[in-house]
Amino acid sequence: xxxxxxxxxxxxxxxxxxxxxxxxxxxxxxxxxxxxxxxxxxxxxxxxxxxxxxxxxxxxxxxxxxxxxxxxxxxxxxxxxxxxxxxxxxxxxxxxxxxxxxxxxxxxxxxxxxxxxxxxxxxxxxxxxxxxxxxxxxxxxxxxxxxxxxxxxxxxxxxxxxxxxxxxxxxxxxxxxxxxxxxxxxxxxxxxxxxxxxxxxxxxxxxxxxxxxxxxxxxxxxxxxxxxxxxxxxxxxxxxxxxxxxxxxxxxxxxxxxxxxxxxxxxxxxxxxxxxxxxxxxxxxxxxxxxxxxxxxxxxxxxxxxxxxxxxxxxxxxxxx
Numbered sequence: 001x002x003x004x005x006x007x008x009x010x011x012x013x014x015x016x017x018x019x020x021x022x023x024x025x026x027x028x029x030x031x032x033x034x035x036x037x038x039x040x041x042x043x044x045x046x047x048x049x050x051x052x053x054x055x056x057x058x059x060x061x062x063x064x065x066x067x068x069x070x071x072x073x074x075x076x077x078x079x080x081x082x083x084x085x086x087x088x089x090x091x092x093x094x095x096x097x098x099x100x101x102x103x104x105x106x107x108x109x110x111x112x113x114x115x116x117x118x119x120x121x122x123x124x125x126x127x128x129x130x131x132x133x134x135x136x137x138x139x140x141x142x143x144x145x146x147x148x149x150x151x152x153x154x155x156x157x158x159x160x161x162x163x164x165x166x167x168x169x170x171x172x173x174x175x176x177x178x179x180x181x182x183x184x185x186x187x188x189x190x191x192x193x194x195x196x197x198x199x200x201x202x203x204x205x206x207x208x209x210x211x212x213x214x215x216x217x218x219x220x221x222x223x224x225x226x227x228x229x230x231x232x233x234x235x236x237x238x239x240x241x242x243x244x245x246x247x248x249x250x251x252x253x254x255x256x257x258x259x260x261x262x263x264x265x266x267x268x269x270x271x272x273x274x275x276x277x278x279x280x281x282x283x284x285x286x287x288x289x290x291x292x293x294x295x296x297x298x299x300x301x302x303x304x305x306x307x308x309x310x311x312x313x314x315x316x317x318x319x320x321x
Contacts, residue, residue: 002146002178009183015190019051022175026055030139035173036131037141038124039064039090041078043200044143044176047184049082050191051175052141058089061137063127065120068096069207069221072229081194091131095123100218107215107249109321116206140170144177145184201242202276210321214249220264223247223302227266230299234292235270240282243270246320247303254304263304266296270308271318279313 009015035052039045039062052060062082066075075092082088102115131137176184188198204210208228212221228245235243246267254261268289271279293306309316 001149006178009179009186011186012190015187018187019054019190022051023055026052026173026175029171029173030056030059033059033138034131034135035060035139035141036128036137036170037062039078039082041070041074041197041200042143042203043181043184043188043198044145046078046081046143046193046197047188047191048141048143048174048176049088050086050188050193052173053082053086053088054191060089060141061131062088062090063093063124063131064090065093065095065123065127067099067116067120067123067207067209069099069116069209069212071203071208071232072225077194077197081197091127093123093127095119098123100216100221103209103216105215109210112209112216112321113206116209120205138171139173141173141175144174146178146180149177201244204319210319211244211246213246213320219302220247220249223264223300224266226300227296227303230295231268231292234288234295240270241272241279242318243268245269246309248320252305256304261304263302265305265307266300266303267320268292268306268308269318269320271313273313273318276318277313279318281310281312284308 007014009018035056037045037049037052037060039049041064049060049062064075064078064082075094079090079092083090083092099116099119102119103112106112106115128137176187179187185198189195208221208224209216211228212224224245224247227247231243231245246269247264248267250265251262252265254263256263270282270284272282273279289308296303296306
């Protein structure tokens with residue numbers, strides 16, 4: 001459990017004290033060993049990566065797997081921040097075709113999730129073995145945070161890297177395991193990570209795979225990515241816990257350039273919550289909704305309608321799949 005002496009990290013000074021302490025602990029634990037980290041670009045793994053780079057530099061090997069289901073610009077931001085700015089020892093794996101080929105014609109949501117999770121483990125395993133062949137890796141870093149431990153009485157397999165072979169013999173490095181998400185964000189800011197990365201919204205492990213509803217097609221996935229990027233641009237800075245687009249696997253009749261069109265529907269989902277167990281739907285300004293709708297219809301090929309999901313949780317869930 002979280003040590004009783006652990007002080008809540010609420011400001012830059014406390015974050016810097018935490019960073020100094022963790023740098024010493026990491027150096028003491030790792031010494032001259034090599035550490036492997038799956039860097040998704042999410043808040044937790046990004047903060048752990050920046051912390052480890054500060055502590056041990058190139059002894060850390062970050063592996064970023066682009067499964068083709070990332071939001072627009074996210075993999076590019078990971079490369080820019082960690083490879084270009086922080087000079088990280090970063091392995092970038094573009095596995096888009098590999099994932100999308102595996103997902104072809106798969107419509108059942110849970111099956112999609114299992115395929116994405118299993119394939120990620122396989123790709124990470126392969127990269128771990130390649131890195132290990134260049135020099136033994138003794139440590140695996142993970143972005144485990146305190147709610148993961150509370151919710152699972154241990155490390156969440158679906159949150160972190162799960163299913164790795166026993167013969168890799170990793171010792172875990174989990175420097176933020178006693179922090180809550182808001183504290184991790186404060187530490188990330190103190191480490192100099194960009195606001196867009198530190199304040200990143202919750203994003204499911206299967207990524208856009210569970211927002212491209214039904215069997216994923218590349219053209220619909222690309223339409224989803226572009227529409228979602230417009231929504232994020234327009235709602236940036238708004239006090240909304242989470243917002244995104246989903247596109248179902250059916251089409252609706254529309255009119256474009258004076259001709260009948262048969263195209264997809266983009267569904268806007270915005271929710272506010274404190275614990276993700278119950279959510280409410282914010283009342284967006286009509287002018288803002290109208291602007292988002294017009295932009296999506298004009299700028300994204302293949303979409304002829306935009307809807308706003310008004311469903312609270314319960315009975316609806318946050319994600320559609």
